[in-house]
Amino acid sequence: MDPRSLLYIILGILSFDFILEQFFDYLNLKHQKTDLPEELKDIYSEEEFKKAQDYYKANANFSFLSSTLSFLLIIIVILTGTFGWLDKQLSFKFQNPTTLALVFFGILFFVSDIINIPFSLYKTFVIEEKFGFNKTTIKTYVLDKLKGYLIGGVLGGLLIWLFIFMVTSIGPGFWLYFWIILSVVMLIINMFYTSIFVPLFNKLTPLEAGDLRNSIEEYSKTNNFSLTNIFVIDGSKRSSKANAFFSGIGPKKKVVLYDTLINNHSKEELVAVLAHEIGHFKKKHIITGLILGIIQTGFMLFLLSYFIFNKNLSEALGADHLAIHINLIAFGILYTPISHITGLLMNIISRKNEYEADRFAAVTYSSIALQEALKKLSSKNLSNLTPHPAYVFMHYSHPPLLYRLRALKQIQ
Numbered sequence: 043m044d045p046r047s048l049l050y051i052i053l054g055i056l057s058f059d060f061i062l063e064q065f066f067d068y069l070n071l072k073h074q075k076t077d078l079p080e081e082l083k084d085i086y087s088e089e090e091f092k093k094a095q096d097y098y099k100a101n102a103n104f105s106f107l108s109s110t111l112s113f114l115l116i117i118i119v120i121l122t123g124t125f126g127w128l129d130k131q132l133s134f135k136f137q138n139p140t141t142l143a144l145v146f147f148g149i150l151f152f153v154s155d156i157i158n159i160p161f162s163l164y165k166t167f168v169i170e171e172k173f174g175f176n177k178t179t180i181k182t183y184v185l186d187k188l189k190g191y192l193i194g195g196v197l198g199g200l201l202i203w204l205f206i207f208m209v210t211s212i213g214p215g216f217w218l219y220f221w222i223i224l225s226v227v228m229l230i231i232n233m234f235y236t237s238i239f240v241p242l243f244n245k246l247t248p249l250e251a252g253d254l255r256n257s258i259e260e261y262s263k264t265n266n267f268s269l270t271n272i273f274v275i276d277g278s279k280r281s282s283k284a285n286a287f288f289s290g291i292g293p294k295k296k297v298v299l300y301d302t303l304i305n306n307h308s309k310e311e312l313v314a315v316l317a318h319e320i321g322h323f324k325k326k327h328i329i330t331g332l333i334l335g336i337i338q339t340g341f342m343l344f345l346l347s348y349f350i351f352n353k354n355l356s357e358a359l360g361a362d363h364l365a366i367h368i369n370l371i372a373f374g375i376l377y378t379p380i381s382h383i384t385g386l387l388m389n390i391i392s393r394k395n396e397y398e399a400d401r402f403a404a405v406t407y408s409s410i411a412l413q414e415a416l417k418k419l420s421s422k423n424l425s426n427l428t429p430h431p432a433y434v435f436m437h438y439s440h441p442p443l444l445y446r447l448r449a450l451k452q453i454q
């Protein structure tokens with residue numbers, strides 16, 4: 043296909059994607075007008091419901107503005123051939139394709155990050171602040187940024203270096219070798235996420251001995267689940283929103299509870315949340331999620347191997363020769379429709395898994411305690427209680443509260 047047709051396809055995908063997103067956001071925003079469902083009246087007072095709706099609207103307006111701007115920006119960058127221009131400027135200085143690619147992506151990363159900073163500041167220090175969620179100080183914000191650069195630079199740089207090296211030295215067969223490497227990296231990150239990455243940003247402390255720990259251990263024991271690694275994370279350092287997560291596989295597995303969760307929930311509710319997390323583990327959701335992620339990555343790399351050496355693709359984005367790093371960007375855009383489909387399938391699986399984990403917690407522990415925990419979490423986080431069903435289908439990895447409560451009520 044000639045460069046011009048490829049350019050039109052790229053612009054078409056970007057535009058279609060943007061319009062589709064706006065359409066679903068619009069549906070969801072309009073759906074906000076619905077009244078609070080009867081079953082949820084005990085969670086929010088009318089006043090709090092109004093606050094949650096205002097929070098939703100503030101975020102929706104913000105995301106409309108930022109996504110419109112980034113859409114316009116990428117269209118302008120592509121139409122003006124900026125990617126090709128940057129490549130040309132850099133190729134005067136850097137002859138080695140690997141160095142060239144590293145500098146190229148480094149510059150793109152920093153420019154897009156700098157453009158993004160005002161938006162992220164506004165989100166944290168204006169929107170989240172206004173609704174009482176923000177606990178991040180400027181110091182934490184700056185440190186987070188620096189640590190993010192460091193990790194992104196080391197990990198991203200290493201992967202880009204390896205990618206360009208393999209593509210140029212192996213040829214189209216690179217995808218298989220790079221897939222193996224990426225899979226190993228994914229496994230390592232998954233295994234050591236809580237021991238290496240989380241401590242860079244947060245303090246993890248083992249859950250102190252006492253009533254809560256005893257209850258959790260007792261529950262784990264009756265359900266044949268060896269759980270010794272229970273940690274508390276200082277989530278309150280950044281936000282008053284609460285959460286819990288499970289990470290790692292095999293003996294590395296750890297359960298992490300936010301301090302904000304512990305402070306606001308009863309012992310029974312906390313054990314119920316934990317039982318839900320253990321449910322994910324027992325039902326093998328974590329390992330299947332990882333395997334599905336690895337399969338998707340392989341599929342994507344396999345497709346990439348058909349595009350990465352296409353000179354016309356580089357030319358579509360303004361280069362006058364084959365540039366692997368520019369093709370990587372072009373492929374990223376061409377792949378969006380497929381990644382939407384795989385994302386949609388992953389969301390369907392994830393929602394099914396959430397019901398399964400809820401059911402596990404209800405059967406092995408308490409349906410009522412989990413319902414109470416979910417209600418409290420939802421109101422504390424001002425979550426959207428009335429999302430549009432089509433929006434849920436597209437974007438939600440967890441079923442909305444109302445659906446989960448209905449399912450749980452059938453078990454109690």
Ligand SMILES: [Zn+2]
Pocket residue numbers: 318319322396399
């Ligand atoms: Zn879950």
